[in-house]
Amino acid sequence: MSDDASGSAVAEKGLAGATQAVASFEEDRKGPIRQVQSFLHSYPTAIPFIVLIVGIIIFSIAAGSKFFAPFNLSLVLQQVTIIGVLGIAQTLIILTAGIDLSVGAIMILSSIVMGRLSVVAGVPVEISFVLGVGTGILCGLINGLLVALVKLPPFIVTLGTWSIYGAMIIFISNSETIRSQDIAAIAPMLQWMGARVALGGGAILTAGSMVMILIAATVWYVLNRTAFGRHIYATGDDPEAARLAGINTTWTLIGVYTLAGFICALASWVLIGRVGAVSPLGSQTANLDSITAVVIGGTSLFGGRGSIVGTLLGALIVGMFRNGLALAGVDVLWQEFAVGALIIIAVTTDQWIRKISA
Amino acid sequence: MGKFLKIAAAGAVMLGMMCGTAAYAQEVIVGLITKTEGNPFFVKMREGAQAKADELGITLQTFAGKFDGDNDSQIAAIENLIASGAKGFAIVPSDSSAIVPTIQQARDAGLLVIVLDTPLDPIDAADATFATDNRQAGRLIGQWAAGSLGDAAANAKIAMLDLAVNQPTVDYLRDQGFMEGFGIDVKDPNKYGDEDDARICGHEMTGGAEDGGRTAMETLMQKCPDINVVYTINEPAAAGAYEALKAAGRDDGSVLIVSVDGGCPGVANVKDGVIGATSQQYPLLMASMAMEAIKKFADTGEKPAVTEGLDFFDTGAALVTDKPVAGVESIDTTKGAELCWG
Numbered sequence: 142m143s144d145d146a147s148g149s150a151v152a153e154k155g156l157a158g159a160t161q162a163v164a165s166f167e168e169d170r171k172g173p174i175r176q177v178q179s180f181l182h183s184y185p186t187a188i189p190f191i192v193l194i195v196g197i198i199i200f201s202i203a204a205g206s207k208f209f210a211p212f213n214l215s216l217v218l219q220q221v222t223i224i225g226v227l228g229i230a231q232t233l234i235i236l237t238a239g240i241d242l243s244v245g246a247i248m249i250l251s252s253i254v255m256g257r258l259s260v261v262a263g264v265p266v267e268i269s270f271v272l273g274v275g276t277g278i279l280c281g282l283i284n285g286l287l288v289a290l291v292k293l294p295p296f297i298v299t300l301g302t303w304s305i306y307g308a309m310i311i312f313i314s315n316s317e318t319i320r321s322q323d324i325a326a327i328a329p330m331l332q333w334m335g336a337r338v339a340l341g342g343g344a345i346l347t348a349g350s351m352v353m354i355l356i357a358a359t360v361w362y363v364l365n366r367t368a369f370g371r372h373i374y375a376t377g378d379d380p381e382a383a384r385l386a387g388i389n390t391t392w393t394l395i396g397v398y399t400l401a402g403f404i405c406a407l408a409s410w411v412l413i414g415r416v417g418a419v420s421p422l423g424s425q426t427a428n429l430d431s432i433t434a435v436v437i438g439g440t441s442l443f444g445g446r447g448s449i450v451g452t453l454l455g456a457l458i459v460g461m462f463r464n465g466l467a468l469a470g471v472d473v474l475w476q477e478f479a480v481g482a483l484i485i486i487a488v489t490t491d492q493w494i495r496k497i498s499a
Numbered sequence: 500m501g502k503f504l505k506i507a508a509a510g511a512v513m514l515g516m517m518c519g520t521a522a523y524a525q526e527v528i529v530g531l532i533t534k535t536e537g538n539p540f541f542v543k544m545r546e547g548a549q550a551k552a553d554e555l556g557i558t559l560q561t562f563a564g565k566f567d568g569d570n571d572s573q574i575a576a577i578e579n580l581i582a583s584g585a586k587g588f589a590i591v592p593s594d595s596s597a598i599v600p601t602i603q604q605a606r607d608a609g610l611l612v613i614v615l616d617t618p619l620d621p622i623d624a625a626d627a628t629f630a631t632d633n634r635q636a637g638r639l640i641g642q643w644a645a646g647s648l649g650d651a652a653a654n655a656k657i658a659m660l661d662l663a664v665n666q667p668t669v670d671y672l673r674d675q676g677f678m679e680g681f682g683i684d685v686k687d688p689n690k691y692g693d694e695d696d697a698r699i700c701g702h703e704m705t706g707g708a709e710d711g712g713r714t715a716m717e718t719l720m721q722k723c724p725d726i727n728v729v730y731t732i733n734e735p736a737a738a739g740a741y742e743a744l745k746a747a748g749r750d751d752g753s754v755l756i757v758s759v760d761g762g763c764p765g766v767a768n769v770k771d772g773v774i775g776a777t778s779q780q781y782p783l784l785m786a787s788m789a790m791e792a793i794k795k796f797a798d799t800g801e802k803p804a805v806t807e808g809l810d811f812f813d814t815g816a817a818l819v820t821d822k823p824v825a826g827v828e829s830i831d832t833t834k835g836a837e838l839c840w841g
Contacts, residue, residue, distance in 0.1 A: 213721050221713050316542045318709075320764045321738060322771060337746065345746075416709035417742045420735060421537045423708025425566055467718045472692065473704050474664050 175497075182497045185439040187446055188490055189454035192437075192483075196458060200465030201329075207468050211344035214422050219436075220424040221460035222349045223248075223415060224409040227362055227427055228452040229353075235435050236364075237377040238444025239295030243284060244405050245427030246306035251277040252409035253310055256319045256419030259328035264472070266328040269469035274406040280306055281402015282395070290393035303428065314421040321417030334414025353453070356404060361449045373397055378445030419494035433459060433480065437487045458483065514517045525555040529793045530580040530588030531786065534575055534617075536563045539762060540782050541591065543840035544615065547783030548589065551790040559790070559799075560585070568663070569705070570594040574601045580610065586797040587611030589629075589789035591752055593618040595668045613789045613798040613803070616782070617669045618811060627792065627803040628811035629785045633672035633759070634679070636778035636816040639827065641680020642755035643776045644728050646824030647755060651727075652681070658719040659691070660704040660712055660731040660740055666690065670732060673759050674702075677730045700726055705736040712739020720747060731758045734765030734777060763839040769819055770832040776820035779830075782840050785814045 181187055222285055223276035225243045234241040255273030258264040264272075280302065287298040334349035364370035372393045375383035384390050413419060438455025440447025459480055466476045531548045533541035545561050552559035561584065562576030570593050578601070580588050587610045592598045595617060602612050602624055607748045614625040622628055662670040674691040687692045692702055700723035703715035712731065720726055720743065729744075731737040737758040744750050754773065758765060761779025768774045792803040806813040818827060819835035830838075 168593060207721055216717055216721060220717065223710070311536050314537075315582055316539045318539070318764050320767060321742060322767075322773075335742075335746075412710070415742075416713055416737055416739055418709045418735075420709050422735060423706065423710045425706070425708075459572075464718055464721070466704065467701070468722050470701070470722075473702070477664065 146290060155433060170282070172223075178494060178497050183492045186451040188437075188487075189438050189451050190332075193458050193461065196461050196465065198468065200461065204465055204468035208465050211340070211342035213464065213468075215340070215344035215346060215350075217413070217457065217460045217464050218350050219345070219347050221456040222347065222353050222462065223408055223424070224427065224430045224434055224459070225353045225453055225456040226349075226356060226404060226411055227431035228456050229356055229449055230404035230408070230429040230446060231403050231435050232438075232440055232449055232452045233360065233364075233373065233397050233404075234295065235377075235440055235442060236373050236444060236447055237394060238380075239288060239377075239394075239397075240299065240432065241284065241295065241398070241401060241443070242299040242409075242428050243280065243303040243371055244401065244431050245424050246303050246310065247277050247280040247402055247405040248408045248427060249421065249424055250280065250306050250313070250409075251286050251406040252413050252419050253314045253421060254452050255313040255331055255409065256324065256328070256413065259331065259420075260319050260323050266330045269328065269435065270330065270410075273409065274403065276402075277406025277409065278399055278401045279402070280400040281405065284402065285395035285398030288398060289391045306397060308464055310421050312484070314419075316421055318421070324417065324419065331410070331413045331419075332417060334411045335417065337413070347413045347414065352407070352411065355405060357449050358455055360404075364449065369393070369396065372444075374445055418465060430459070433484055436491075437483050439487065441491050442488070443495075446495075527797045528560060528580075528583055528585040529557050529790060530560050530562065530576070530590075531789075532562045532580075532583050534569070534574045534591050534593045535563050535578050536569050538567075540616075540760065540840065544591070544782040544786040547786035548624075548790050549595075551787035554679065554788060555794045557790065557794055564593050567666075568593050570597045571644050572574070573598055577601050577605050581605055581608045581625060585610055587613065587626075587793040589613045589786065589793070591616045593617060598796040599624045605637050611802065612795050613792055615785045615789060616780075617667065619674075620668060622810050627805065629788055629792075629803075629814050630811055631778075631780035631816045632809070632811075632813050634676035635813075636759045636780065637673040637678075638680035639676075639721035639761065639778045639816065639818040640730070641677040641682075642827045643680075643818060643820060643824050643829070644677075644730075644755055644757050645681045646827055647775065647822065648728070655681075655698050655728045656723050656724045656726045657681070657728045657730065658716060658723070658735075658740075659699060660705050660715050660719075660729060660736050661691065661702050662707050662732045663704055673732060674730065677757070681728075701758050705732060705735050705739065707736055709735050710740035712736035713743045714739075716740035717746075720744075720749075724837060727754050729756045731756060733760045734735070734758045734762055734768060734774065737765070737777075738768060741768075752767020753796075759816075761835060762818075763836065763840055766819055766832055766835040766839045769835065770821065775789055775822065776818055776829070777835075778816045779819050779835055779838060780816050781814050788812075788814065 230244055245297050251273045254276045255269050257267035259266045288295050304428030336348040338346045372388045376393045378391045380390050434456035436454050437458050462479050463476045523597050559685050573593055605612055610623045614628045616630050618624050618628050671691050675685045675688050678685045683696045700719050705711035706714050729740050744754055751832040755775045758774050758777040764779050769777055818829035821832050823829045
């Protein structure tokens with residue numbers, strides 16, 4: 142060891158006059174833009190929140206009191222409830238750097254199981270409901286097993302199961318719609334999410350909207366205050382590092398997809414509450430709409446960064462644009478245009494913010 | 500499609516043709532291509548075609564798009580039918596104009612092409628069209644709505660719940676037919692949205708489904724709180740609109756909802772007073788007539804004729820309502836339920 146000692150002494154000599162400062166990151170580019178970038182990196186929900194506020198102001202000017210009324214603002218909340226709930230499920234998946242194209246199909250399949258069993262087959266509604274929710278969980282579990290154990294890319298897995306669950310929808314429903322009145326007469330519990338509570342000033346809250354907020358709060362807690370939540374972020378950010386750190390990424394992924402399936406089943410309950418009927422048609426773009434909400438809400442499609450609150454804001458932004466533009470008398474075509482532009486801007490911003498860590 | 504897939508597909512088709520010609524030299528193959536599997540209208544159509552094909556002793560091959568508007572799957576279906584040596588086919592086009600070149604290929608290959616329900620653009624791109632007169636179906640509900648309101652029709656406030664932004668033929672035909680029946684100046688009769696009648700609150704898209712119907716109705720009610728007439732492209736959209744009216748406490752009969760299709764859930768909704776009147780059409784009839792026409796063509800080479808004064812064969816539309824209006828012919832819900840589909 143004497144060699145080492147003398148060697149370091151020589152090295153110490155060579156360091157004479159060198160800086161004594163501890164190694165640190167360069168902070169020399171701290172201009173105002175850099176500060177904004179840094180702020181947005183720390184608060185991923187800041188942009189969707191700002192967009193929402195600016196949007197409300199613009200539409201309040203453009204469409205006047207028809208838009209900026211308690212009733213209408215609560216209406217937008219009602220209109221985005223289904224996409225909001227599906228968006229929560231989608232956020233969990235996207236945080237693991239995955240994507241779930243089957244969320245809409247899982248939702249409709251669960252609703253059809255609930256509706257057919259209770260109204261057509263005469264099964265007690267509580268049992269039908271549990272089996273419907275079980276269907277959602279099972280679908281999610283299948284996705285999770287294929288992604289985590291068979292190690293297929295999530296895009297491929299859910300592209301396949303989207304088609305499979307879609308076929309099951311047609312098979313089980315016999316392509317028939319169950320009418321709202323029949324459900325109200327036989328299985329009113331399925332429509333419970335449509336129950337309405339009048340707030341002051343004309344605003345109306347549905348049970349579905351409240352449940353959406355409740356699910357969001359629960360998932361927020363899981364993501365931010367539990368080990369499972371940290372594992373989700375870690376798995377999405379760098380699965381190899383997460384694995385080396387002792388996280389069981391396989392079970393984390395299976396857990397995430399199964400939980401997403403469960404949330405999709407809850408979305409089916411919200412869906413029946415909102416449209417009354419159980420229909421094999423409709424909600425066909427719900428999977429893409431949920432991804433839209435997640436992306437506009439500032440969650441990165443590349444995993445590991447984002448939040449549930451952002452997704453709810455993202456869904457509200459889309460709902461607000463559609464509602465506000467319609468009330469301002471703008472053609473439907475331009476509503477779609479605006480939503481598309483928002484997606485591009487959201488991803489551009491995400492990429493720009495990511496540069497701070499590059 | 501990759502090169503390998505193309506070669507593989509071509510190989511499979513050739514094998515199929517060789518086996519097919521050897522084993523079933525006498526077989527008459529006919530095709531039925533619908534928009535989707537998920538819509539009861541098309542399910543009924545397929546059932547009607549299958550029953551008639553069995554009766555006539557011909558072989559039916561059915562195809563469908565993956566979603567409403569899926570042109571690619573329909574093109575592939577036509578190519579498959581040409582390859583399998585079919586005598587002809589019936590198609591409900593998802594895209595009325597984009598499918599035309601492929602249909603021309605089929606006709607050049609000697610197949611009889613019959614279009615069902617949604618006319619092509621141009622309509623004579625097919626050998627024949629068997630359809631509900633969608634414009635007439637719209638006119639019937641428009642006349643009924645105007646007749647029900649009486650003098651109040653002059654001050655009506657109308658919500659238009661349409662299908663899709665790209666305005667497929669069935670969409671504008673029903674929409675503009677309704678306006679004509681109601682007495683609105685439609686401007687260009689093959690396009691909606693260019694009218695300037697103050698009674699129209701606005702057009703919103705529903706996708707022809709309940710969820711879209713509800714959202715569209717909520718938005719239009721917010722725009723015009725005094726809406727009292729609702730036109731809907733089909734009965735699922737009408738059911739969704741009714742949910743919105745119910746939520747707003749306006750399900751007291753003060754708002755007239757009219758629709759088109761005549762499916763069994765829709766007719767039941769007319770009976771329950773959810774929908775005031777609907778125009779019923781007959782998918783089973785369309786499909787079975789198409790099978791007969793193709794069989795006849797295979798046997799004799801004779802092509803089907805069109806209805807006098809029209810450029811297509813009208814399979815009929817009847818107004819279903821329990822509140823008839825003088826001067827507008829209609830059937831009641833009991834009769835409608837006997838004839839309904841889905």
